[in-house]
Amino acid sequence: MPDAIELRGLTRWYGKRRGVLDLDVAVHEGEVFGFLGPNGAGKTTTIRMLLGLIRPSAGTATIWGLDAWREAPELHRRLACLGSDPGYLGGLTAAQTLDYLGALRGLPAGSWRALAERLELDPGVAVKKLSRGNRQKVGVVQAFMGAEPLLVMDEPSTGLDPLMQREFLAMVAEARAAGRTVFLSSHNLTEVERACDRVAIIREGRLVKVATVAALLGDHTRSINLVLDRPAEDGTFDLPGVTVLSSTGQDVHVMVRGDVNPLLRRLAGLEVRDIAISTPDVEDLFFRYYEGTVAGSEGRAADPPGAGTALEVSR
Amino acid sequence: MTGLTFRLELRRSRMVAFWMAVIVLAYGGIIAAMYPILQENATALEDYMKIFPEGLMAAFGMTGSLVDPGVFFGTYIGSMLWPVVAAIAAIILATRPIASDVERGWADVALGTPLTRGHLLAAAIASQALVLALLALATVAGVLVVGRLVGADFDVWRFAAAAVVMWLFGCAVAGVTSLLGAVTLSRGIAGGVAAGILILMYLLNVVAQIQVELAWLGDFGAFKYLVTTELIDAGVMPWASVGLFATVAIAGWGASLAVFRRRDLLA
Numbered sequence: 001m002p003d004a005i006e007l008r009g010l011t012r013w014y015g016k017r018r019g020v021l022d023l024d025v026a027v028h029e030g031e032v033f034g035f036l037g038p039n040g041a042g043k044t045t046t047i048r049m050l051l052g053l054i055r056p057s058a059g060t061a062t063i064w065g066l067d068a069w070r071e072a073p074e075l076h077r078r079l080a081c082l083g084s085d086p087g088y089l090g091g092l093t094a095a096q097t098l099d100y101l102g103a104l105r106g107l108p109a110g111s112w113r114a115l116a117e118r119l120e121l122d123p124g125v126a127v128k129k130l131s132r133g134n135r136q137k138v139g140v141v142q143a144f145m146g147a148e149p150l151l152v153m154d155e156p157s158t159g160l161d162p163l164m165q166r167e168f169l170a171m172v173a174e175a176r177a178a179g180r181t182v183f184l185s186s187h188n189l190t191e192v193e194r195a196c197d198r199v200a201i202i203r204e205g206r207l208v209k210v211a212t213v214a215a216l217l218g219d220h221t222r223s224i225n226l227v228l229d230r231p232a233e234d235g236t237f238d239l240p241g242v243t244v245l246s247s248t249g250q251d252v253h254v255m256v257r258g259d260v261n262p263l264l265r266r267l268a269g270l271e272v273r274d275i276a277i278s279t280p281d282v283e284d285l286f287f288r289y290y291e292g293t294v295a296g297s298e299g300r301a302a303d304p305p306g307a308g309t310a311l312e313v314s315r
Numbered sequence: 316m317t318g319l320t321f322r323l324e325l326r327r328s329r330m331v332a333f334w335m336a337v338i339v340l341a342y343g344g345i346i347a348a349m350y351p352i353l354q355e356n357a358t359a360l361e362d363y364m365k366i367f368p369e370g371l372m373a374a375f376g377m378t379g380s381l382v383d384p385g386v387f388f389g390t391y392i393g394s395m396l397w398p399v400v401a402a403i404a405a406i407i408l409a410t411r412p413i414a415s416d417v418e419r420g421w422a423d424v425a426l427g428t429p430l431t432r433g434h435l436l437a438a439a440i441a442s443q444a445l446v447l448a449l450l451a452l453a454t455v456a457g458v459l460v461v462g463r464l465v466g467a468d469f470d471v472w473r474f475a476a477a478a479v480v481m482w483l484f485g486c487a488v489a490g491v492t493s494l495l496g497a498v499t500l501s502r503g504i505a506g507g508v509a510a511g512i513l514i515l516m517y518l519l520n521v522v523a524q525i526q527v528e529l530a531w532l533g534d535f536g537a538f539k540y541l542v543t544t545e546l547i548d549a550g551v552m553p554w555a556s557v558g559l560f561a562t563v564a565i566a567g568w569g570a571s572l573a574v575f576r577r578r579d580l581l582a
Contacts, residue, residue: 014581053423054579073431081427087420089327103319104428142424 004181009059019045034196035185042205043185079150082143090128229271324442336453343457374524385548401485409489412439414496451482477543483560490567497574
């Protein structure tokens with residue numbers, strides 16, 4: 001499958017401040033690709049480079065082989081986007097905003113109506129009078145109202161209520177079914193798990209993992225929540241493949257990779273009040289990467305430009 | 316695409332244009348209504364004006380008799396009302412399409428479509444030029460229409476030509492401010508610096524008129540070239556001023572286009 005988006009060594013510095021460092025990502029045509037990370041990880045910086053709003057300090061961002069900075073107007077004929085917290089003009093109504101943006105994309109007036117009804121957006125209200133969630137609906141409608149083959153969205157479901165989040169996920173699924181490529185950033189882990197085919201996890205500007213959601217979830221790991229009668233002694237869970245994600249004394253949450261028998265034998269010597277074992281969801285995996293518990297992904301200070309990175313990135 | 320954005324920019328300018336037009340029409344009309352009173356009391360007025368230093372009078376455009384239409388217009392409009400109105404309108408309009416819209420995130424939204432940066436800014440520049448032209452016309456129209464109603468002998472074409480000079484002055488301010496906006500991407504900084512430069516130039520012009528030995532300072536200010544007195548009184552078009560303001564406007568807008576096309580849009 002050809003790549004819709006390709007980032008090669010993509011780096012951005014804001015003076016001495018780190019934006020993103022040496023990102024290598026390929027997004028295949030027709031897939032839904034999630035870009036996962038907390039605030040400040042570099043998601044928005046990456047998307048702004050993809051949209052040609054800022055230039056990379058090093059490396060390249062290409063969409064269908066065209067440079068995202070130099071060919072931005074040409075690329076925007078073939079992509080629709082939604083930035084984080086879009087700054088719509090308060091004096092325009094949602095309808096006027098969408099008609100204007102639609103006209104710039106060559107869409108007929110009112111082509112947003114069906115989507116607005118689906119998301120229960122009142123188009124006649126001035127944007128300045130809309131709540132945060134309703135403004136976000138304007139953005140979602142704006143992104144989906146055309147038929148561009150690529151959708152780039154920065155935290156698109158932020159501010160939407162659960163019902164609308166579900167509707168948003170359905171719209172993403174429909175876009176994928178229509179053969180469109182979707183690149184979305186999020187820190188909503190459930191959303192990524194439900195919507196995406198593949199996920200990249202970004203941490204402090206560096207890519208720490210790119211994999212399919214299925215591969216991440218089926219990585220022979222188990223999430224185990226324990227409730228003990230009394231706090232375990234230090235070192236109780238110092239076992240191969242066992243990672244303590246959280247511990248508040250009697251409540252312990254561990255992740256086990258590979259053979260669970262050593263842990264079960266250790267637990268046999270403890271008074272266990274309750275135990276719940278589950279396959280981890282993306283959230284567990286996300287925190288695993290963010291706790292620096294995966295070999296090679298320990299946190300490190302941002303290196304200056306040119307210092308390179310020894311980080312192993314699985315692709 | 317540019318036409319669509321041009322109409323949107325005009326729509327966004329309508330409140331500024333409306334209220335500024337109300338101000339200039341009202342002020343110009345009231346001043347013009349007083350013109351016959353000045354004519355009737357010309358001798359007494361000239362005796363009164365003699366108590367002020369000539370330089371001070373010149374600094375505020377009074378380089379002859381206030382009964383002369385050119386001096387009258389230059390004193391109350393050309394040296395007083397228009398510089399303030401043009402500066403405020405030009406700064407508001409010219410800091411909006413780049414500096415303000417990048418800060419608020421609207422530039423990201425608009426440029427997330429096939430609209431190019433060049434087309435976006437060109438549409439905004441065209442709307443700035445049109446709004447400033449309307450304001451210059453309104454300023455002249457207020458004086459001219461009310462003046463005619465009260466019997467003043469104001470020449471329509473000379474006043475219209477004065478509006479062109481005033482318009483070009485406003486465009487020059489907008490061009491430079493637009494460039495400041497593209498460089499700083501901050502409405503506050505761009506507007507503040509533009510306003511500061513204008514105030515400084517105004518003061519330089521006043522000092523240059525009052526202190527003969529410092530007359531050279533006036534060469535560094537735009538206000539020395541914002542002259543309509545001879546144009547209205549003698550029909551002499553100040554081509555040097557026209558050329559200077561047009562050059563500064565085109566250079567400022569052109570440079571802001573060039574800078575904006577290469578600029579990282581850091582919100």
